[in-house]
Amino acid sequence: MSDTSPHAPAATASSPAGEHAATISVRDLTRRFGEFEAVRGVTFDVAAGETFGFLGPNGAGKSTTISMLCTLLTPTSGRASVAGYDVATERAEVRKRIGLVFQDTTLDDYLTAEENLRFHAELYGVPRHQAQQRLQAVLEMVGLWERRTSLVKTFSGGMKRRLEIARGLLHSPRVLFLDEPTVGLDPQTRSHIWSYINELRRREAITMFLTTHYMDEAEHCDRIAIIDEGRIVVVDTPEALKASVGRDRVQLHTADNDEAAARLRDRFGLEPTMSEGGITVYVAGGEAFIPRLFAELGVSISSVNIARPTLDDVFMNYTGRTIRDAEASASDRMAAMPWFRAQRRR
């Protein structure tokens, strides 16, 4: 507010020299519900501005972790800090700096969209002279400005989720937590929600932490942690994860396939196979390969098609089972803990 300098020197000055200050920092975080260990010692960092995803089956410990980071659950052991504040000891400071979008709706159906946001602005102490401007900005971003005087109970599931995202951003949080932001929505609405989230990443330098059990959604993240049975199995970019599994399949059609195949063999050291009037090669990191291909092949290319390993392959590779199997066994695990299920419902 009073600080209009775009340089924000203090931010750089306060971070340790040579080390990147993580917006979310988690060390050996554990949470137990009675006998059941929902989160079994997770450690990771999320950098400022990063979109970080927790990918795993239902019951893997995603929501439990997010609840601890949001100060809603006290960790059994371990430490975590968000925006520089400890989630266990400096809860109020953390809460001021985070926005939350839960799995289940937390809107008041009997208030209008605008009233819901005003309620939020007051609770989070947004200065009144800025609240109106901010309210309009977030409502316009999710395309609900025209519907601001409608009661929320008249909204569809997708509109409610958009309104929740707008509300989560209203107080300009440092970190936006999205717990399964598209669960229970139809595919079209899901893709809409993602276009809003991506728009948001473009517009605001905000750190996002999200959980999902949809493989295709994890692709939107800068980095993913695959979590299974309360443990982080692997953390990396979606590209690196997929590259670690296997190579991309690149199919190309060229003006002279024989010549192209020969050059692929000689210059790129690949083993091209001819099929269906085209050439197929397997490469690691097809994305980086394509520009090189165009620059160095020397044969005019008419079309290129890359088929990548999916995150399903990645999950399978690291956990030895498909995410569907993992979900089935996780629900068995939880079914044995009725108390735990009751807790989760609340």
Added chain:
Amino acid sequence: MSELRQAPGEVGDDAGGGAPDARGRHPLAAPAEVRVAGGRWRDDLRAVQVVWRRELIRFGRNRLRIVTSLVQPVLFLFVLGTGLSSLVAKGVPAGSGVSFRTFMFPGVVAMTVLFTSIFSAVSIVWDREFGFLREMLVAPVRRGALVAGKCAGGATVATLQALIMLVLCGLVGVPYSPVLLLTLAGEMLLAAVAVTALGTALASRMAQVESFQVVMQFVVLPLFFLSGALFPLRALPAWLSVLTRLDPLAYIVDPMRRAVFAHVHTTPAVTRVFGATMTWGSYHLPIWLELLLTAAFALLMLVLAVANFSKSD
């Protein structure tokens, strides 16, 4: 404040192409930190205010509830009250200007306060069921502020609802005296605060909507029947006499009835029967003590509500 701002250039290496530079170009990026580090008390006060306002907005929007909430007290007053009038007519000399309905009137007003307050407070359970409670619980404000707002809202709503009942004064032989109406309004508000706090304390412990029935049967109805709303608390069997003296609501129904009887013209005989005051043995409690007891009860319940609410997750 600047340390709270994340310089966009600082976006991590890991971010890759995902988070492009947003160096203040977009309207949304501009107020990177809109929160003022205002005093904690000021934040809490705003929270109290907004929770209170939400209750009022919801009350005003639910016209049907306002009307249906009037049905029960009106039935009690005009059907039960008229029906019982013939039974108790012996105690009321003809031409005294007072009917059994006059006697019941403050009790029925108190009943309106009781039911509306409890209903408002128990809406916390609905808020929990529909998720909105979470929105409140995760906010960076003290739980006490949320409880205070909830109680203030519930109490205001209950008082407004009961004020509608005061319109009926003329039909039961109670004069529209400004002093009386103001006295009753004040006592209603005090009762409303006490009952809403009680309801909030109970609702904070309730996980399911179904528990509301339990509260109705085991708390609200006993409170109502023992309060002296429907019959004078004199010449009762000892067991019932003791139970009525343990009912906190009795200490607000009595001052309300005394206020009404101070404003109707009647005979001493009638006042002795209907306008009988609360006693502990032979000690007649003064009005101020009754109000003080109600206030103390309200305070106790508020403390309990805050404590319970702070425990709920």
